[in-house]
Amino acid sequence: MGRSPCCSKDEDLKRGAWTADEDKILIDYIRVHGHGRWRNLPQKAGLKRCGKSCRLRWLNYLRPDIKRGNISSDEEELIIRLHNLLGNRWSLIAGRLPGRTDNEIKNYWNTNLSKRMKDNKDHNKETTTSSSNPKHPQTEPTPPFKIDFPVIRTKATKCSKPLLINNNARQSTPVPLLLDASAAAAADSEANNNKNIVSSIASNHKEVLSKNYNSNDEFLPFFNEDDDKEILSNTDLLIDDYCNLTDADGGLNDLINSDVSDLCYELLLSPYSDQPTTIFSDDILNQWTHGYFDDADDHINHDDDSIIDRHCHQSNAKEIE
DNA sequence: AACTCGTCCAACCGCTGGATA
DNA sequence: TTATCCAGCGGTTGGACGAGT
Incomplete structure (x- = not known):
């Protein structure tokens, strides 16, 4: 055993x-x-x-590409933003900092940043408490680091099938989608809803394929599990999850059995695993860590088209050719 | 100078999940 | 289908080192 x-x-x-x-x-x-x-x-x-x-x-x-020396302030800020976004996914965070290892970042976080974040949090509490006093009107709190973002749970997952979606066909409102197969089975009441959702996704995929994968195509957007406000990215999804959800519909199965079924998108991989490293552009990170979460009541901006770094698509699309 | 204490970080450990026979 | 191999991940440990007394 x-x-x-x-x-x-x-x-x-x-x-x-x-x-x-x-x-x-x-x-x-x-x-x-x-x-x-x-x-x-x-x-x-x-x-x-x-x-x-x-x-x-x-x-x-x-490794020859190891970067020596202290963590710069830029790197530090990026670590903080990525940690807000990804949690303790050190290898993913390291993937965005060339030459830095997951171990180094983990140590740096544990010895420097976690303490500072905690102090910052305590400071904010005090500020909030004192600002409740009418004699001390609250000035715009501008803490150096935001810390209460919902963490996006991602996973370094190799997809063996393509997941494409067309911007034009994207749904305009956030849609709850059960990603866990057992949860899906347990929630009968959700079944029809899921079926409709997946049917819509599959429809989108068909449409995308019919257009032969143009540059506006993107991965599936985030879905909002509304109650706990947990955000899951499409990188949590194995293609099987889609298949399980779509068996009744069959649409997506048709898609994944198509000519491009051996496409391989590699998401969020560490830099020292012989795999691509640049996944999220800085623009994307800016949107995720600032634009997306600036409004606490609306964690997800579904109208924003930039979800995954387009470079990922382009580089993979070249490989396909 | 000797000792204590806290910090840093390289290395270890246990576990996971994909690949394969 | 199952057992095993293997690479990789994240949490934890412990030795080295510096600051303070």
């Missing part, structure tokens, strides 16, 4: 800090053979280390 441990503890494997010699051996080996196959790498390279340890050492310290 389950997998065997990466390295059994009774093996004569070295732990703890790496020496310069070990670093050199690892670098030399990877320079010649490339990385990957971490489990066998230590043996082949002549290192008495666990493969996992080698991987971590390479990714977090020895």
Whole structure:
């Protein structure tokens, strides 16, 4: 049952800090053979280390594209904004900061920013309390960092099928969509609603395909699970989720069995996984972290066309060609 | 100088999910 | 379908180091 441990503890494997010699051996080996196959790498390279340890050492310290030095203020602001947006998805956040590792960002957050955010929150509470006093009219609160954004739950998921939607056919009002299959099954009352939604989506997809995927096409927009105001992005969706929802309709299944069914969009991937890195443009982030959430009562701006960085589409579209 | 305490961060650990036989 | 492999992720740990007493 389950997998065997990466390295059994009774093996004569070295732990703890790496020496310069070990670093050199690892670098030399990877320079010649490339990385990957971490489990066998230590043996082949002549290192008495666990493969996992080698991987971590390479990714977090020895990679040539690692950026040394302090986190700049720009990087810091970006980390804060991304953390507001994504939560503790360190690898995703690191993906937006070239040369920075998830470990580094996680450490930086835990040692610097989390404390500062907490202090800031406390300060805001005090400010709010004192501002309730009519003798101290509230001035426009402009905290350095906003912290109460709903976190978008994303997942570094490889889609094996295309998910396209046409701007022109997009629904104008937020639509509740049950993304979890079991929840969908439990909520019979939602079934017809979902069917209608998915039917609409599938219809959109058909329309998109009929137009042969032009530059206005985008991924599905966010949907608002209205009560808890949780926001889910389309990256949470596996294609199977759509299929489950659309089985009764069949429309989307037709779509995904079409000629372009082997398209692969890779979303929100870490920079050191041999995969594309730039997913969200800074404009998008600005919209997400400022424009989208400036109004607490309306977390999602469905009228805004820019949801996912168009570069993602374009680069993938080129690959398709 | 010696000790304590807090901070930083590299490394470890356990778990997850995709791939594959 | 199931078991296993493997890479990757996020939380936690512990040693090094500096500041304060």
